[in-house]
Amino acid sequence: MTFNQEVKKELCRLESKRACCEWALLYAMLVFSRGFPEEEVIFTTESKTVADKFAQLLAGLTATVASVRTDFRRLKEEAPRYSVCVEEPSQRELLAERFSLPSPALVPAYVEKDCCVAAFFRGLVLLYGSVTNPEREYHLEIGAPNDQLADQVLLLGQAYGLRFKCTHRKGIALLYLKESEQIEDFLTFVGATKATLKLMDIKIVKEMRNKVNRATNCETANLGKTVEASQTQVADIRYIQEHRGLDYLDEDLRELAALRLENPECSLRELAGMLSAPISRSGVNHRLKRISETAQKLREASQPHSD
Ligand SMILES: [Zn+2]
Known part of the structure; x- marks a missing residue:
């Protein structure tokens, strides 16, 4: 299992203690989606557990019919990928209205409390982020759907001591952290304590x-x-x-x-x-x-x- 997969496995297992944080997770999933609500697919992941969890979350909180699609179109040796979709256009419209999508700004109500901000960032890294193997390099990144939202999340992070930087790769806005301490702080903030400890161990050995x-x-x-x-x-x-x-x-x-x-x-x-x-x-x-x-x-x- 890669370090990235370990981080995500740990984050996926965390149960939100409060309903407000579940909404924050759901909001992270929807607001950072690149195609939604115009397209059916909200996000695609290599983890079936992650896809199932978020499809259930969506159904549980908003009574939306969400499906998990398995994508086998890739090369045989590659693992299949799973997409969470809302096929019914009227349901997508309802969600768009409820969450003010698409919007260049974050809706403050979902990221008001500290607990919700942590859940929001947890959702972002779980669905749209990746953490490089620290043996190789200290790097954590989150793909943003556009520059405005990248800026908004950068500012939100700053308020919590997370010093994200922004760059572009293939025209896609990316938020990233480069320093090991910053990545440790971030992983602790979103609740991945085991991964934080592992990163610290790797750092000591290095x-x-x-x-x-x-x-x-x-x-x-x-x-x-x-x-x-x-x-x-x-x-x-x-x-x-x-x-x-x-x-x-x-x-x-x-x-x-x-x-x-x-x-x-x-x-x-x-x-x-x-x-x-x-x-x-x-x-x-x-x-x-x-x-x-x-x-x-x-x-x-x-x-x-x-x-
Ligand atoms: Zn909360």
């Missing part, structure tokens, strides 16, 4: 994974620097060895130079621990610098004088 990745990248970078520095040190020591022999080095540098040649992969700290008289990491660093300076002087001395 953040941990990012942290580990960052740390690994950092370690790799440091390792790269260590290897690079070691290669330079080994080249310097070899130069001294070939031209003057390691005895040329001061006594305190000889042992370290030999250890470095034998252990090019070791860190400074590891080299420090190998010395017969252990010194600090910075002490090793200082001695290696002196070795390199010695090599540099030898190289310069071997260059023919230009004057």
Whole structure:
């Protein structure tokens, strides 16, 4: 089951505690329909449970004869889709009158109380929305039938701290949320607490994974620097060895130079621990610098004088 399906399953199971909220759900279904009341179909969904629930809600509250149509016209491997329809034109007219459809503005009576606003948004996301798998991306969107209604719902959401943004895809107005906290707040607001918790869990795992990745990248970078520095040190020591022999080095540098040649992969700290008289990491660093300076002087001395 996709995250979107989980959200919808949870929302569909919620029972409205008050009659006012049932009306708000019904209103969400009708006002955001793209074709209704001119067309028979109110909305189409992949979930038979959702279609049945809303057809029953419509029949129960308004005594409208609503049917659920199964659409098998799509490709065989795709799941069938279910449309909730009101076939009788006179019934559609009655509904249009009762709910002031189509209207560019929301009818305040249906979204007056906080409980009803939550139910209204629940209806919108259940029937006209989708939530992307948070493993992939934080994104929740609701398709609006036109710009005016999208704006109205955007403003309604703002009053409840839901900061929807509006965009268009293929000429269709879309309300969307992009930030994980915003999506969490929205899902909690509409009553999908299980989905909210799941999203939070996924977010924690994702953040941990990012942290580990960052740390690994950092370690790799440091390792790269260590290897690079070691290669330079080994080249310097070899130069001294070939031209003057390691005895040329001061006594305190000889042992370290030999250890470095034998252990090019070791860190400074590891080299420090190998010395017969252990010194600090910075002490090793200082001695290696002196070795390199010695090599540099030898190289310069071997260059023919230009004057
Ligand atoms: Zn209510």
